[in-house]
């Protein structure tokens with residue numbers, strides 16, 4: 060019975076990981092969420108009869124709650140965990156459209172926004188990994204996947220001159236570095252740590268964009284289309300999760316994937 064824990068399983072990509080992985084009754088699938096009652100309700104309405112789904116509660120920035128979640132996970136699985144999918148993340152609205160110099164006109168907001176993303180996307184995940192390594196060590200498969208973003212790629216930012224999402228990109232670059240450091244420590248034990256970008260996925264991020272904000276967004280989409288002529292716009296959560304799971308399943312410490320940061324294609328093609 061392979062066991063999976065997915066953070067941020069309440070909605071978006073996290074929900075889709077929960078949905079796809081729990082479709083196999085042999086899998087034990089644990090969703091870690093902030094709103095347990097809301098997610099339990101969604102599971103009972105949209106995925107009834109899936110007794111292999113378990114929902115636990117923790118905010119990623121709450122160390123004690125993560126400790127409890129690790130203990131509850133061990134209780135559910137008998138001690139080990141095969142796959143940890145670290146998907147929860149704060150996606151800023153403040154930095155979504157404007158370049159970093161414009162964000163700097165509101166220095167206090169810039170600082171608060173960046174610190175929130177560093178706290179959740181970087182520090183929270185470091186605590187999560189440290190607390191779950193003992194379970195992963197006891198698992199059969201030993202894979203830890205961080206859902207990162209190509210926005211944090213130092214190759215693509217200058218190449219496409221991506222001005223938006225600066226603070227978010229900084230937090231994801233920090234996450235990638237943390238993942239590489241975990242890999243450096245644990246690859247010799249056969250534990251795979253890697254970062255995977257799901258591509259650009261429609262999870263409602265730009266629904267409330269104003270016409271002025273759409274100008275910046277369209278500029279970014281135009282540069283995406285030049286970089287990847289096949290790019291047709293954001294993909295569905297269904298397709299993105301299928302791609303990420305395929306990359307995860309094909310990757311291993313033995314293949315040299317430990318600590319790597321790849322796209323949903325398993326390489327450095329980000330779109």
Ligand SMILES: NC(=O)c1ccc[n+]([C@@H]2O[C@H](COP(=O)([O-])OP(=O)(O)OC[C@H]3O[C@@H](n4cnc5c(N)ncnc54)[C@H](OP(=O)(O)O)[C@@H]3O)[C@@H](O)[C@H]2O)c1
Pocket residue numbers: 066067068069070071072073092093094117118119120146147148149150179206207208209256257258259260261262
């Ligand atoms: N969508 C894209 O195009 C895209 C592209 C590249 C990377 N990603 C990454 O993929 C992941 C999922 O993205 P998404 O588009 O599905 O985002 P989303 O719809 O905004 O969902 C974010 C998830 O993270 C959870 N979360 C946020 N802060 C948390 C905290 N402090 N503690 C615990 N859970 C927290 C949210 O829980 P609540 O429901 O409680 O708020 C929600 O489940 C993120 O890490 C994102 O950076 C997305």
